[in-house]
Amino acid sequence: MGQDCSDLAEKVSARLQSGGRLTVLTGAGISAESGVATFRDLGGLWEQYRVEDLASPEGFARNPGVVYDFYNMRRAQLKRIEPNPGHRALAALERQLGAGFTLVTQNVDDLHERAGSQRVLHMHGELRKARCQACGAIQVWPGDLDALSHCGQCKAQSLRPHIVWFGEMPLYMEEQIPASLDAEIFMSIGTSGQVYPAAGFVGLARANGALTLEINLMTAEHSQQFQHSIYGKAGEVLPRLLAEITALL
Numbered sequence: 001m002g003q004d005c006s007d008l009a010e011k012v013s014a015r016l017q018s019g020g021r022l023t024v025l026t027g028a029g030i031s032a033e034s035g036v037a038t039f040r041d042l043g044g045l046w047e048q049y050r051v052e053d054l055a056s057p058e059g060f061a062r063n064p065g066v067v068y069d070f071y072n073m074r075r076a077q078l079k080r081i082e083p084n085p086g087h088r089a090l091a092a093l094e095r096q097l098g099a100g101f102t103l104v105t106q107n108v109d110d111l112h113e114r115a116g117s118q119r120v121l122h123m124h125g126e127l128r129k130a131r132c133q134a135c136g137a138i139q140v141w142p143g144d145l146d147a148l149s150h151c152g153q154c155k156a157q158s159l160r161p162h163i164v165w166f167g168e169m170p171l172y173m174e175e176q177i178p179a180s181l182d183a184e185i186f187m188s189i190g191t192s193g194q195v196y197p198a199a200g201f202v203g204l205a206r207a208n209g210a211l212t213l214e215i216n217l218m219t220a221e222h223s224q225q226f227q228h229s230i231y232g233k234a235g236e237v238l239p240r241l242l243a244e245i246t247a248l249l
């Protein structure tokens with residue numbers, strides 16, 4: 001079992017009180033209680049679809065229609081889901097900590113924003129945006145996307161989902177994410193730690209002297225790299241843990 005909340009809240013709040021910054025990394029697990037399928041859990045997306053056909057530039061080049069449809073289906077799902085208490089607890093913590101708080105997410109849904117988070121670093125892109133392959137313009141795209149969709153900037157019919165596929169460079173890797181890994185506390189929530197470079201962040205944070213904490217449903221690929229862990233549903237653990245932390249500030 002993971003660690004007791006109160007003991008951990010004391011350790012985290014002590015670092016925050018001395019000016020420490022907190023960086024949070026979220027994965028599909030934080031959206032699971034909102035009804036969003038994760039990737040590698042039982043019945044997850046990668047059990048239903050071949051990842052190399054759907055989340056790779058080669059798969060998109062081979063069969064763009066299938067990839068457009070896959071992301072159109074997931075984008076349409078956003079209208080039917082709501083943020084959960086885990087998303088809301090993180091938004092409240094951002095309001096409390098201000099610039100000392102950085103949220104990096106591997107998720108492409110918009111639940112962090114809809115829960116009130118203001119600054120979200122979507123390192124794997126966003127479902128609700130399209131990117132033009134001709135001029136590079138990134139634009140909000142709430143509806144279906146296909147090969148005939150026109151870029152709002154250059155009008156070319158060359159839009160793709162604004163998603164980082166396997167083999168592509170994740171976003172914010174030049175400075176914002178490396179800077180965030182210099183924080184005094186690194187908290188990972190709901191990720192199986194199988195996808196790089198995100199899975200390597202805990203090692204970088206630890207090397208920088210951070211207190212590292214994992215919140216997960218069960219131990220994951222990289223769990224042994226965390227100094228502390230709490231196992232349970234993010235929607236239940238986060239509100240309790242973050243309330244205990246902020247009560248000590």
Ligand code: BV8
Binds near residue numbers: 039044170189193
């Ligand atoms: C890169 C967008 C170079 C698509 C995604 C060999 C060949 C080719 C490549 C590689 C290779 N070896 C390594 C690589 C690199 C590759 C990689 O890591 N592959 C892995 C699979 C081996 N990575 C890349 O290609 C990346 N790019 O490396 O470029 C580079 C590197 C560094 C610097 C510059 C350049 C690009 C990776 C991004 C790929 N795109 N998604 C889409 O979303 O459709 S990845 C995909 O996986 C999602 O983004 C997802 O977020 C991410 C990680 O998955 P998780 O979020 O962890 O979700 P998962 O289902 O796995 O786990 C859920 C967890 O939640 C579980 O632990 C579960 O227990 C828990 N949970 C469930 N319910 C709850 C819960 N926890 C709490 N509460 C709950 N209720």
